[in-house]
Amino acid sequence: MDFSRRETFGLGLGALALMALPVGASASTIEEMIAEFTGGADMADTGVTLTAPEIAENGNTVPIAVSAEGASSILVLATGNPTPSVGTFTFGPLAGARSASTRIRLAKTQELVAIAKLEDGTFARTSAEVKVTIGGCGG
C-alpha cells in the first residue's frame, strides 16, 4: 500500500520533530523577551484576557484573541515554538476596543503568554495551555 506514514501521521511527526529542540534554550529567550517588553517591571495577574482553545483543532492555524482594557500594547508569545514571538499588538489612544484576534501556528502542546502594557505604565500577564494532539479515538 502506498500511503506514507508522513501523510497518515503528519501532525504527530511535526510534534515529534520539534520536541527534540532543547527546552532550556528558548526558556531564557522568553524571559529575555518579556524583560525587554516590560523593562523588568512587575506584572499583575489580572487585567489581560487571552482566549485560546484548550485543544487545538489544527495546530497549523489556532485562533486566539487577546484583550485588555486600557492597553497601549499587548505582547503574545508561543513559548514552545522554535520562534516564540507571535507579535505585539499596539493600540492608539483613539482605539475603541483594546482587543485583537489572529491565528497562529503551534508546533506542539505549549503555554501561550500574553502581556499587556497599560496606559498607566503598569503591566498585566496571563497564560493559557494549548494542547496539540494526534487525535482519534473518540467516545
Next chain:
Amino acid sequence: MLSRRDFLQMSMAAASITGASGFGNWARLAAQDKFDQSSLLDFETFGNVTLMHVTDIHGQLKPIYFREPSVNIGVGENRGEVPHLTGEAFRTRYGIGGGTPLDYALTYEDFVAQAQAYGKVGGLDRVATVLNAIRSDRPDALLLDGGDTWHGSMTCLKTEGQDMVNVMNALKPDAMTFHWEFTLGSKRVEEIVKGLPFAALGQNIFDAEWDEPSELFKPYEFFERGGVKIAVIGQAFPYMPIANPGWMFPEYSFGIRDEHMQEMVNEVRAAGAELVVCLSHNGFDVDKKMAGIVTGIDVILSGHTHDALPEPVLVGQTHIIASGSNGKFVSRVDLDVRDGKMMGLRHKLIPIFSDLITPDPEIAALIDAQRAPFLEDLTHVVGKSDALLYRRGNFNGTWDDLICDALLSERDAQIALSPGVRWGPSILPGQDITREDIFNVTSMTYPNVYRTEMTGEFLKVVLEDVGDNLFNPDPYYQQGGDMVRVGGLGFKMDIAKPQGERVSEMTLLSTGEVIDPSHSYVVAGWASVNEGTEGPPVWDVLESHISKLGTVGQGTATPVEVVLPE
C-alpha cells in the same frame, strides 16, 4: 435566620443527596423483589416541569446486552469520585445490593449470570413506552436527546442515519445536540438538520472560517412548560475535529467555549428564562468542571462518556444528570420552578429492561420497517462466541482483543491498534455472532484498515498522546474516549505521570523483545482520522476472522500493567 438563598441551596442539596430522587424508592422496591414495568415507572410526579433525557443511543433500535465497565479510572480531582466507581464501590456508593436488577444495569460483576436472569436492555420501542408513561403524568414533558444518535449500527450506516431520524422523530424530541452525527459528513448533517421537526442545538458549533456561531445550529431554544419559561442550551462534543475526522466537516469548529456558554446563560436569563438546562455532549468530568466555572445553569443533562448514575451530582447549584448509553436508560427529572427560580428536583434513572417493558406497537413496527430492507444481512450468522464479548472500560475489552486478533492475522501485522470508543453492545457466551453484531462494534464512515510501518518511538508517541487524552488531570484536556486498544504489544502505564512519561516497558508479544525506538514495526489499525486512509473496511476483516474460527473465544488478552494514581 435562613436567607432565601441559603434555603434554596439546602433544599437542592437535600434533594440530590437524600434522593428526593426516586432512587431511594427504587432501591427499596428492588429489595422487595418488586420488579415489573410499574415499579420501573413508579414516580411521584413533582413540581411543574418534567425533563426526559436520552443520550448516546448509538443507533441501537433493538434490545441488546451492554456490560458496564470494570475499569474506569478517575484522575486529579475526580479520583475515586463518580462516575469513576465500578463494581462493589459503585454498589456501596448508592446502596445497591449485589445480584439485584440495578446491580445488573449499573455494574459489571457476574454479568453473564445476571444477563441470563434479567435479559436484554434497551430497544427504542420500550423507550417509547416509558416516554409515553411519563407523558401521561406530565403531557408537556420535554424530551431532550444528547446526541450520538445517528451512528452505531449497520442500518444507520447504510441509510446515512435515516433509520434513526425516522424513529427518533416518532418519539418527538424537543431538542438535540451532536457528536458522531458529524461523521456522516457536513452535507448530510445539514440535509437532515434542515428537515428536523425539533431544535438542533450547539452553542459551541462555530463556523470554522469566521470563528462565529454557526447559522444552522442555534445556541439555545426557549420552551414554555407548566407556566415556566425554560431555556435549553446545547453543547455539542467539543473535540469533534480532533477525535473524529475533521476533513469530513471542515466548515465547523467546536471547542468547550465556556465563556460563550456564560454569555448564552446571561442572555437567556436576561430574556426571562426561569430554568436553564444545558443539553451537553461534553462528557461527565468536563461538565463537572464547566458547572464550576459557568454560573446560572440549573441542570446539565450530560452525555458522551456513557456514564449512568442513579443520582444527580451537584456542583454549586447545578445538578448534573448522567443517563447512560445505547438506549439502556431514560432519565426523568421533575423540577419545581417558582418565582423564576428552581426550588427542587426529583430524579430517576429508569433502566430499560427489555423483557419487562411492553414495546410500543407503533414504534416497534416503525423500527422493523427500517430494518426490513437489510434483514438478510443483519441476521446472517457469521460464527459463535463461547466467551463474553464486551468493550467498555479504560483498557481493552474482550471484543477489542478479538478485533485486534483479526487485524493481526488478516492483515499480517506485528501490532494492532483499535480505537478506544465506548460504544458497542456485548455478546453472551453461547450467542451467535451475526453480521449485525459485527457492525454494532465497528460501524463508522472511516472504517478502513490500514497496514503501515511505525517506529517504536512513534508507537510510544501514539500511546502517550491517547493516554493524555484520557488521563490528563484537567478534564478540559480530556476527550472522553478510552485508551487505544492494542494487540501484539504489551506495556506499562503509570496514570499519574505527565504526558511522555506514562508509558514504559513496551514489549513485542510475538518475540518477547523490548520495543526498539528506532526499529520499524508493521502495524494494522482502523478508524484513522486522516483523509485518504486505504484498506478494507474493518467489518470485513472481523467477519473473515470470525468465520474462519467458527467459534471464537475472548481473543488474546493484551498485557497492560496499570499503575494507579495515589
